[in-house]
Structure formats: C-alpha cells, structure tokens
Amino acid sequence: MAEVYCPRCKGRVDFIVESERSGDSIKRIKYYYKCKVCGFRQNVSDIEIMRDNGSIKITIKNLKTEEGSKGSSVS
Numbered sequence: 001m002a003e004v005y006c007p008r009c010k011g012r013v014d015f016i017v018e019s020e021r022s023g024d025s026i027k028r029i030k031y032y033y034k035c036k037v038c039g040f041r042q043n044v045s046d047i048e049i050m051r052d053n054g055s056i057k058i059t060i061k062n063l064k065t066e067e068g069s070k071g072s073s074v075s
Helices: none
Strands: 013-022 026-035 041-052 055-062 072-074
Antiparallel strands (some): 013 026, 026 041, 055 072
16 A cells, blocks of 8 residues: 655655444444644545434445535435
8 A cells, every 4th residue: 555645744644444323323434544743634535324214324425536525325
C-alpha cells in the first residue's frame, strides 16, 4: 500500500476506521485519514446500517471521491 501524506504539513497520515452503535438498530462506520503531526483529518467514507422490522437499510457516503455526495442507499 502506498503511503499517504498530509496536504497541510506533508507528514504521514494513518488510515483509521471507527464504528459506533446507537441502540440495537443503528450502526455507523467511519473511514478517514488522520495526520500524526498536525491532526488534519480527511473523511473518506461513512456507512450507516439501520435495522427496522426485519429489513436492513445500508447508506454509503463516499466523501473523498464525491465531495458533497448524498451517497447511495441499498435496502
């Protein structure tokens, strides 16, 4: 994998994945780059998984490639 550098300070950035759960029905997963040196953060993608009465809705927002994108949704 190629190394990625910060656009601000040119320091090396880490690729980070965070997940959080809101109750039993919603899970959010965030992918982003974070600079070790200056703290700059660049969001890459957000995924939201919702359960409702036996169905699952997945919403994906690709933030790095589509600035301001509303994302896509799969049910």
